[in-house]
Amino acid sequence: MPNPHSDGALPDSMSPISTLHSGSTLDFDYYLANGKIFIRSRTSSDPKNFVGGDLVSTKGEPDALEWKPLEGCGIPYDKMLRSLLEPGEELVEMGVASGIVAAVSNLRRVYLYKPTDFTRPIYWDSLLGAPDFWGNDKLFLPEEYRDWALSCSVCVKPETRRTDFINPQEIVRYFSDANGVHFDFGFTATIYVLHKDGKKILYWDTGLPASFSRGFLVPEGMQGQSISVAGSTVFLSAVDAEGKLHFYTRMIDYEINGGCPGLKVGYTDVPVVHPPEGPDGSFFLGFGVRKMPLNGWVEHDVSAINPNLTHKVCIRLTGQGDEARELRIQGKHPLLGEGYYFKNIAESNWGFCPAVVEPVAKIAFPFNSELPQTTKLHYNCTTRKSSFWGVTLELKEFNPFLTDAEPCYLVLRHAGETPQHLRIHAVDAWGLHYHRERDEDLIGSVDGEPKALLGTLVLTPEQIELAKNNKTPLEKYLNKFFLAYHGKTKAMRLVADDGRVVLTLDNEQTWNFRRTLSEPEKANSFYMRKAMDKQLTVTPVNHEECAALLAKNQDCLKEIQSIFKSRRVEDLEFTLMNMDISVIRPLASGFFKVVNPDDPTYKQAVEDLRQPLKAHTDATTHHWSGKNHPIGYGKALSILRERIKHLHKMMNHHFESDVGERAGIYTSS
Numbered sequence: 001m002p003n004p005h006s007d008g009a010l011p012d013s014m015s016p017i018s019t020l021h022s023g024s025t026l027d028f029d030y031y032l033a034n035g036k037i038f039i040r041s042r043t044s045s046d047p048k049n050f051v052g053g054d055l056v057s058t059k060g061e062p063d064a065l066e067w068k069p070l071e072g073c074g075i076p077y078d079k080m081l082r083s084l085l086e087p088g089e090e091l092v093e094m095g096v097a098s099g100i101v102a103a104v105s106n107l108r109r110v111y112l113y114k115p116t117d118f119t120r121p122i123y124w125d126s127l128l129g130a131p132d133f134w135g136n137d138k139l140f141l142p143e144e145y146r147d148w149a150l151s152c153s154v155c156v157k158p159e160t161r162r163t164d165f166i167n168p169q170e171i172v173r174y175f176s177d178a179n180g181v182h183f184d185f186g187f188t189a190t191i192y193v194l195h196k197d198g199k200k201i202l203y204w205d206t207g208l209p210a211s212f213s214r215g216f217l218v219p220e221g222m223q224g225q226s227i228s229v230a231g232s233t234v235f236l237s238a239v240d241a242e243g244k245l246h247f248y249t250r251m252i253d254y255e256i257n258g259g260c261p262g263l264k265v266g267y268t269d270v271p272v273v274h275p276p277e278g279p280d281g282s283f284f285l286g287f288g289v290r291k292m293p294l295n296g297w298v299e300h301d302v303s304a305i306n307p308n309l310t311h312k313v314c315i316r317l318t319g320q321g322d323e324a325r326e327l328r329i330q331g332k333h334p335l336l337g338e339g340y341y342f343k344n345i346a347e348s349n350w351g352f353c354p355a356v357v358e359p360v361a362k363i364a365f366p367f368n369s370e371l372p373q374t375t376k377l378h379y380n381c382t383t384r385k386s387s388f389w390g391v392t393l394e395l396k397e398f399n400p401f402l403t404d405a406e407p408c409y410l411v412l413r414h415a416g417e418t419p420q421h422l423r424i425h426a427v428d429a430w431g432l433h434y435h436r437e438r439d440e441d442l443i444g445s446v447d448g449e450p451k452a453l454l455g456t457l458v459l460t461p462e463q464i465e466l467a468k469n470n471k472t473p474l475e476k477y478l479n480k481f482f483l484a485y486h487g488k489t490k491a492m493r494l495v496a497d498d499g500r501v502v503l504t505l506d507n508e509q510t511w512n513f514r515r516t517l518s519e520p521e522k523a524n525s526f527y528m529r530k531a532m533d534k535q536l537t538v539t540p541v542n543h544e545e546c547a548a549l550l551a552k553n554q555d556c557l558k559e560i561q562s563i564f565k566s567r568r569v570e571d572l573e574f575t576l577m578n579m580d581i582s583v584i585r586p587l588a589s590g591f592f593k594v595v596n597p598d599d600p601t602y603k604q605a606v607e608d609l610r611q612p613l614k615a616h617t618d619a620t621t622h623h624w625s626g627k628n629h630p631i632g633y634g635k636a637l638s639i640l641r642e643r644i645k646h647l648h649k650m651m652n653h654h655f656e657s658d659v660g661e662r663a664g665i666y667t668s669s
Helices: 384-389 463-470 475-481 521-522 526-532 543-595 601-608 608-623 631-669
Strands: 023-024 026-034 034-039 047-049 054-057 091-097 098-106 110-113 145-154 174-176 182-184 187-195 198-205 214-217 223-230 234-237 243-250 309-318 325-333 337-344 351-354 379-380 392-398 410-412 420-428 451-457 490-496 500-505 512-513
Touching: 026 091, 026 098, 034 047, 034 091, 034 174, 091 309, 098 145, 145 174, 187 392, 223 309, 223 379, 234 309, 234 325, 234 420, 325 351, 384 475, 392 500, 392 512, 420 463, 420 490, 451 608, 463 475, 490 608, 500 608, 521 631, 526 543, 526 631, 543 608
Parallel strands: 091 145, 145 223
Antiparallel strands: 023 026, 026 034, 047 054, 091 098, 098 110, 145 187, 174 182, 187 198, 198 214, 223 234, 234 243, 309 325, 325 337, 337 351, 379 392, 379 512, 392 410, 410 420, 420 451, 451 490, 490 500, 500 512
């Protein structure tokens, strides 16, 4: 159908597989064309449109089922109805979930259309993140990524937010903990980004600082191809080293992953206690104790249909509960042609639906064998008190981007005794601050800042008995340092990057662990990728090319030095901020206890901040004080300086040659 509001044409039929320029809810189709977002009603019997954030009936209007710019203009605007886009900025990607729209511009900047706000008429959010200390928190997607998706999980709470514009089937009100008990969501609008190397998924939600420093790993040995998310359930396609496609799901967002302050969780024997209204009811946010961890990645068998599949996935909401999800994989049926395979997330058999879909490749990103082949890292303890006891420690199967669903292990060894593997469930520590750029590459890296994590130690019954026996050196070590921490929720602080981990108990007992980075890890580090950019390593053939190449390398050297220095300065500021907040935190806890004694959430959140604030203070201090050893940064500096030195010599050589040629011309003439 020709589009009267743009220079192009909008589709008559929508692909059932969402893309970064098209998507659908049960009530509306959304399409991005020529820098504008268009919307079309899907309910022919009672068509509606958004006006100022409210649903308004268009029944009887001749163009009721036609495409229209979202809110009449199709672009982000402020409360004065002025465009939020800068000169030269335009929308290039979009995502939609439960009526919430995320739009991304060519500057990678993210804008949110969020009718859950009470403000009417609604306007777009351009400053995103919480807490916003600076009042200008702009959110940007990472510089490079493979895919991204928007998800919304929200509890109906009329006194707190608007949900009347969302189709009831697309309101995901609660999730189930590991005991199967239902717990309400608050409001969780989350953007998930598949990292450029396909090894991890980064995320941000509206209650987190404006940064993609948080994330989780894709399944071991896999490299992600594409993602789709609905109701906090991530659907991932990934490829293995043999080029074979695999498909996985897991339920995860920051509110339910075990790290969110104010929400009580347990990792040992949490009794099954149902809400007051019974097993079909749910606990309000902040009430009850959640049994953790939730399930990690679950693979979905596609062996019967694998030859017919592409990497492109989509997940749709079908009602309440964790299993109310439909999985879709774009493919081609041998008899029915193009379309998609589908099934309920809890079922095993796939059906097929013929449909008009946008053509995509079977594999979007070939498996990169040059990347590190494992994300499970092993660290050796360097703390002297361990050797004093004759006990050696290792930290095994760890990664700064672990979640509690993938435990790591503290391995204790002593000659003549059976090694003990102590299980630790680690979660991302909530924090107050962020760097405005490059967190997705430098947080959790030895070249940047360590990641702040909180851990819960879970001992086996046999390990508890050994510790209580308290006779052998290993038993005594277990008893003295770890027995009291069994099941003590988030009582460990882990300040971690890919080369070092500092593990601290809440009694300030500390262990240091280190590992040596592999050559592929060094080569793939942030600063090394910049230093080895192809534009900096070409061979010049004349004086002009040599001069241009020299200038590029000098600029790169200045850039990485500036990035490194500025982040250290900012981390000093963050350390002071965390220390200041730590001082006033107890006062805030008392305030919430008096002001709102019936809601335990805020008081619990303030109490829960003690460990995260300490963890982030440790992490930022670790960086600005120079305790880390930025191997990639040092190597990049050395390479660039040597290259610049070589180019200077080449410049002199070319200059002397030019002088010689000119002299020859003058002599012969």
